[in-house]
Amino acid sequence: xxxxxxxxxxxxxxxxxxxxxRAGCSRQTINSMEKGxxxxxxxxxxxxxxxxxxDINQLFIRGTKxxxxxxx
Amino acid sequence: MSIGYKRALGTSSIFGVLFIFLxxxxxxxxxxxxxxxxxxxxxxxxxxxxxxxSFALLIVLTKRNKDTLDERDDLVEKKSLYSGxxxxxxxxxxxxxxxxxxxxSVGVIDVSWMYFVALSTYAFGFFITGILKIFYxxxxx
Numbered sequence: 001x002x003x004x005x006x007x008x009x010x011x012x013x014x015x016x017x018x019x020x021x022r023a024g025c026s027r028q029t030i031n032s033m034e035k036g037x038x039x040x041x042x043x044x045x046x047x048x049x050x051x052x053x054x055d056i057n058q059l060f061i062r063g064t065k066x067x068x069x070x071x072x
Numbered sequence: 073m074s075i076g077y078k079r080a081l082g083t084s085s086i087f088g089v090l091f092i093f094l095x096x097x098x099x100x101x102x103x104x105x106x107x108x109x110x111x112x113x114x115x116x117x118x119x120x121x122x123x124x125x126s127f128a129l130l131i132v133l134t135k136r137n138k139d140t141l142d143e144r145d146d147l148v149e150k151k152s153l154y155s156g157x158x159x160x161x162x163x164x165x166x167x168x169x170x171x172x173x174x175x176x177s178v179g180v181i182d183v184s185w186m187y188f189v190a191l192s193t194y195a196f197g198f199f200i201t202g203i204l205k206i207f208y209x210x211x212x213x
Contacts, residue, residue, distance in 0.1 A: 029142050041143050
């Protein structure tokens with residue numbers, strides 16, 4: 001699953017460390033998510049969306065293969 | 073470097089050294105003389121206790137770190153424990169089958185081999201789980 005965490009985090013002027021501290025996870029986890037290597041749980045996804053003050057559907061993009069649903 | 077990754081590095085190092093020591097020492101002394109000598113058993117106990125203390129210290133020292141364990145660490149833990157269990161079962165199976173076939177013609181095996189299987193499984197289990205954690209952390213980074 002792709003996401004726009006990096007983009008919205010930069011817009012809020014948060015560092016990975018700031019966002020991790022607010023979300024109660026490690027900086028490495030935020031980094032993994034931004035690289036698209038780790039898909040967070042639903043609760044963490046909602047938490048990050050609320051911290052970044054963005055709709056979860058805008059933050060996470062479902063589907064990366066042809067034929068799957070995209071939010072773009 | 074996350075707290076989980078540091079612990080995985082420490083665990084694999086401690087138990088990797090212990091595992092190699094067990095194999096080398098057992099190979100050097102030999103199964104016949106191994107349980108006869110109190111000195112040999114004492115050396116083993118000292119190493120096992122040293123590994124256990126090092127592991128406890130590793131947990132305590134990394135706990136001071138302000139980093140927290142989160143759901144990604146749980147995922148790595150779950151995957152590595154599952155794979156580690158599978159590999160450890162294979163290790164015990166192969167070791168026991170090898171010993172059985174080696175002593176098949178003799179008809180009996182020295183009881184110290186059982187001692188070796190028990191101790192080496194303990195060290196190997198922790199070692200391989202640590203290695204797998206490192207692998208999964210690297211895969212997710």
